[in-house]
Structures are given as C-alpha cells and as structure tokens.
Amino acid sequence: MGVIRTKPSEPLANRLATLRTEFTSLIAEFAPDSVAIEQVFFQVNVRTAMATGQASGLALAEAALAGCEVIQYTPNQVKDAVAGWGGAGKEQVQKMVQVRLNLSTLPKPADAADAAAIALTHLAMSPMGRQLRQAASS
Amino acid sequence: MGVIRTKPSEPLANRLATLRTEFTSLIAEFAPDSVAIEQVFFQVNVRTAMATGQASGLALAEAALAGCEVIQYTPNQVKDAVAGWGGAGKEQVQKMVQVRLNLSTLPKPADAADAAAIALTHLAMSPMGRQLRQAASS
The missing domain is CATH 3.30.420.10 (Ribonuclease H-like superfamily/Ribonuclease H)
Known part of the structure; x- marks a missing residue:
C-alpha cells in the first residue's frame, strides 16, 4: 500500500500538481477498471472540506478521463x-x-x-x- | 469571455473530467504566463466548499503542471x-x-x-x- 505525499512547505498548486502526476502514473501503471473514492459529506470545517475537495476532484477527473468506473462511498x-x-x-x-x-x-x-x-x-x-x-x- | 459548462445531469467524475479537458485546452491555446484563481475561504456550506475545491483543485494543478505562475486572490x-x-x-x-x-x-x-x-x-x-x-x- 502506498500513500502519495507532498511537501507541506510547497505552494498549494505545486502540491496538487504532484498529486495529479503521481495519481496519473498509478492509473497508468495499474490500469484499474474501477476507482473508489471516499465521499466526505461532513467535514470538521470549511477549510478541510475545500482541501479534501481539491484532492478528490483531481482523482475523480483523472480516473474518469482514464475510462475507469468511478464510485464514491x-x-x-x-x-x-x-x-x-x-x-x-x-x-x-x-x-x-x-x-x-x-x-x-x-x-x-x-x-x-x-x-x-x-x-x-x-x-x-x-x-x-x-x-x-x-x-x-x- | 467564455465559461466552461458541464451538464448537471452527468456524474460528478465526468463533469470534472470535462472541466479538466477544457481547462487544459484553454491553457494550451492561450499559453498564459500566469493563472489567477479565486481563493474562497468562507463558503455558505461545506458541500459548496467541497464542490468549489474540486473545481479549483483541477485548475491549480493543471496550471502548475503547465508551468504557469499560479496565484490565488x-x-x-x-x-x-x-x-x-x-x-x-x-x-x-x-x-x-x-x-x-x-x-x-x-x-x-x-x-x-x-x-x-x-x-x-x-x-x-x-x-x-x-x-x-x-x-x-x-
């Protein structure tokens, strides 16, 4: 099991770019039929919701672009x-x-x-x- | 001025994929040096914050990947x-x-x-x- 990590000291856009690149590589490497993503409704606060949205949005978009079935739970x-x-x-x-x-x-x-x-x-x-x-x- | 539109009836992942594709085309077409994005701190609710995050995350990542200066206001x-x-x-x-x-x-x-x-x-x-x-x- 692996976790994509980005440097908290980097600007947000660069961290999201790293996440996007690594996620795209993972999709290319494993060619999954389905990608399951957590659907978070109630977050502690709006800032957390925004950050979660920024990361999950990338995964949702890239998975759909790669032709994967995308499901949220x-x-x-x-x-x-x-x-x-x-x-x-x-x-x-x-x-x-x-x-x-x-x-x-x-x-x-x-x-x-x-x-x-x-x-x-x-x-x-x-x-x-x-x-x-x-x-x-x- | 143009606005990227997606169909509300489509699944979220597909809408984000469309947004990603069109945004990437715009970046390729106009090759901007800088991309300025609204930074929203206080949203009406968590669900709106999540949706805003999902869309803005894509823009932030793609702009950074294209080598643009990315700024939020x-x-x-x-x-x-x-x-x-x-x-x-x-x-x-x-x-x-x-x-x-x-x-x-x-x-x-x-x-x-x-x-x-x-x-x-x-x-x-x-x-x-x-x-x-x-x-x-x-």
Missing part, C-alpha cells in the same frame, strides 16, 4: 461494509482491514488503511464483486 | 483591487469590470465577470503589472 458505507456496522470506530475498521487482507500488522499510515477499506467496500458492493462471490460459492 | 482582494473597496457589492465589481474592459454591457454570465475581475486584480497586484504601469507612466 461515504464513510458510513465503508464502516458498514468493512466492519459490519455504520457506527464502527476507526480502529475497528483498521483491524478488519488487517484481518481481511491478512496483514501481520495494522496497515500504516492510517490513510493507507482508509484507502484499503474503501477498496474492500467496493469489492463488497459492486455488482462485479457480487457476481464473483456468487460464482465462487456456486 | 480572496474575494476581498478582488473587490478592493477592482472596485477600490473590499466591501464593494457584486454589482459594483461587475460595473467596474465593464468600465475597465470597455464593454458595452455588463459581462454575462456573472461567473465570467468574476473571472475578469480576478484577472484585473492580478494585473493590478502582480509585480509585472506594477512594472508595466510604471513603464507606461514614465
């Missing part, structure tokens, strides 16, 4: 799908990610665990995921 | 630079844009007037703008 959908309960705590979700992916330790950083949880949510909720499970159990 | 800076007063109303700013750009009518839609106001702000505030005015008046 709310935090509650992720908690529900991964930990079985929409009110599950962050640590429960991380623990479930560890178990489901058979990792020896909790995934770190927490952002990587969140990303893995969203991927697991998509696997659980997408029609293809459902069909694969049906095929596997038949 | 707050609404108050724009009002101050264009109408001479940070507390100026939207209509006063639009009227000043019309006068400054020698337009026969108020620029429409209002978003285009806002964009023109931001460009005028950059012209007034950037060092190059200052130098040009000094050169012209000497």
Whole structure:
C-alpha cells in the first residue's frame, strides 16, 4: 500500500500538481477498471472540506478521463461494509482491514488503511464483486 | 469571455473530467504566463466548499503542471483591487469590470465577470503589472 505525499512547505498548486502526476502514473501503471473514492459529506470545517475537495476532484477527473468506473462511498458505507456496522470506530475498521487482507500488522499510515477499506467496500458492493462471490460459492 | 459548462445531469467524475479537458485546452491555446484563481475561504456550506475545491483543485494543478505562475486572490482582494473597496457589492465589481474592459454591457454570465475581475486584480497586484504601469507612466 502506498500513500502519495507532498511537501507541506510547497505552494498549494505545486502540491496538487504532484498529486495529479503521481495519481496519473498509478492509473497508468495499474490500469484499474474501477476507482473508489471516499465521499466526505461532513467535514470538521470549511477549510478541510475545500482541501479534501481539491484532492478528490483531481482523482475523480483523472480516473474518469482514464475510462475507469468511478464510485464514491461515504464513510458510513465503508464502516458498514468493512466492519459490519455504520457506527464502527476507526480502529475497528483498521483491524478488519488487517484481518481481511491478512496483514501481520495494522496497515500504516492510517490513510493507507482508509484507502484499503474503501477498496474492500467496493469489492463488497459492486455488482462485479457480487457476481464473483456468487460464482465462487456456486 | 467564455465559461466552461458541464451538464448537471452527468456524474460528478465526468463533469470534472470535462472541466479538466477544457481547462487544459484553454491553457494550451492561450499559453498564459500566469493563472489567477479565486481563493474562497468562507463558503455558505461545506458541500459548496467541497464542490468549489474540486473545481479549483483541477485548475491549480493543471496550471502548475503547465508551468504557469499560479496565484490565488480572496474575494476581498478582488473587490478592493477592482472596485477600490473590499466591501464593494457584486454589482459594483461587475460595473467596474465593464468600465475597465470597455464593454458595452455588463459581462454575462456573472461567473465570467468574476473571472475578469480576478484577472484585473492580478494585473493590478502582480509585480509585472506594477512594472508595466510604471513603464507606461514614465
């Protein structure tokens, strides 16, 4: 699991440019059919919402431009799908990610665990995921 | 003056992809040295902040990737630079844009007037703008 990092000391536009370049490379490298992104409705504050929007907007646009299916899941959908309960705590979700992916330790950083949880949510909720499970159990 | 429009009926990722494609074409067509973008601190609500962030993030990233100087101005800076007063109303700013750009009518839609106001702000505030005015008046 990898996390794209940018330098907080850099100007915002340059940090977003780095994010865009690295995200585009990842899409080119892995050629995913689907890209699942967290949909955040309620942020602590407007400034956080703006920053989250700036980063997620890039991912949404690039994924769509690459022809990927783009899906957004709310935090509650992720908690529900991964930990079985929409009110599950962050640590429960991380623990479930560890178990489901058979990792020896909790995934770190927490952002990587969140990303893995969203991927697991998509696997659980997408029609293809459902069909694969049906095929596997038949 | 042009405004990039996307269909509200389309999925968010597709709308952002359209915005990204058209913005990239505009940058390629006009090869600007500088791109000035409104910096919105206080939005009516978190959802608006998120949407504004998603659109502005694309512009910030693409402009930086194209090697442009990227500058953000707050609404108050724009009002101050264009109408001479940070507390100026939207209509006063639009009227000043019309006068400054020698337009026969108020620029429409209002978003285009806002964009023109931001460009005028950059012209007034950037060092190059200052130098040009000094050169012209000497």
